Structure formats: structure tokens, C-alpha cells
Amino acid sequence: MHGIIPLLFAFLCALGALARDLYWVAMNENEVAQQIVDSALRVHTALGPGLLESVYQAALAYELEKRGLRVTRQQAIPVIYEAIRIDTGFHADLVVENKVIVEIKSVETVAPVHKKQLLSYLKLADKRLGLLINFNVVLIKNGITRIVNRLPEDPSQRR
Secondary structure, eight states, X not given: OTTHHHHHHHHHHHHHHHHHHHHHHTOOHHHHHHHHHHHHHHHHHHHOSSSOHHHHHHHHHHHHHHTTOOEEEEEEXXXXXXXXXXXXXXXXXXXXXXXXXXXXXXXXXXXXHHHHHHHHHHHHHTOSEEEEEEOSSXXXXXXXXXXXXXXXXXXXXOO
8 A cells, every 4th residue: 555655646646747748749839939028027037137047047047947948058059061970069058848949148239149049040040039138227128029930820720
């Protein structure tokens, strides 16, 4: 009888994790992006502007993970040229739920090259949505830029 209780507990934990994973798998890019934007707002409200990008990256990853989202930090993005793979050191700051790439900045002004870089990452990683978030602003809504790569307009096709 005593051996059944830990087994039952482990089963229920695994079942809960599976239910959570199935919920997040059903989220589309826009729903994931909404969670990212809300998390960025919380981080910016708590920390304010002017810190290093690495601080915001760690805090945003933590906030997203608290929400049960899967977050990969500094994910390598290789370049495939003809038949060879070139590992050049491109790294996405965050990839959330394997659907949305997040590039974090803490700069005075976002340059056009930052947007082009994120679009290149999206194409190389075969992702459809990216968020460029500059935390060095007074209002975080002014620091968020949405970059799309072949994201359908029809909401029914976004899953």
C-alpha cells in the first residue's frame, strides 16, 4: 500500500505536466507573443530602463518560465549555404515555445539593422514571428517591434 502512493503521485504529476504541455502546444504565435509582451511589461515595470541586455534576458526568461512556457536562451541559428552548415555564432536571445524569437536590446535607439537581423533569424530558423524588445525606453510599449516572416493573416491558419 505504501508503494502505491508515491507511484500515484508520480503519475498525477506526469499527467499534470502533459496537460500543461498540450495547452501550450495549442497556442499559436500570437498567443505566445501576448504572453511575452505581458511578461516584458512586468519585467520593465520592476526593473526600469538602463540595465544590461543580459539582465533583461534572464528576468524575461524567468517570467516566461513561471508562466509554464518553454524558453530556450541563446539558441544557435546556423546558416546553411548550399550543402554546408556554417555555425557562425548567430544566437537568438530567446526562443519561446519553439514558435517566437525574442531579441532583447537596451539601446538608445533601435537601428534598422536590428530589425533586419531579427528577420534574418526568423528565416534561418524557419519561424514566423519575432519580437524585438528594447528595454531602454520610458514606456515598454514604445520599445516592442513585431517582425513577421510568412505569418498568415487568417487566424484559423495560425496554429
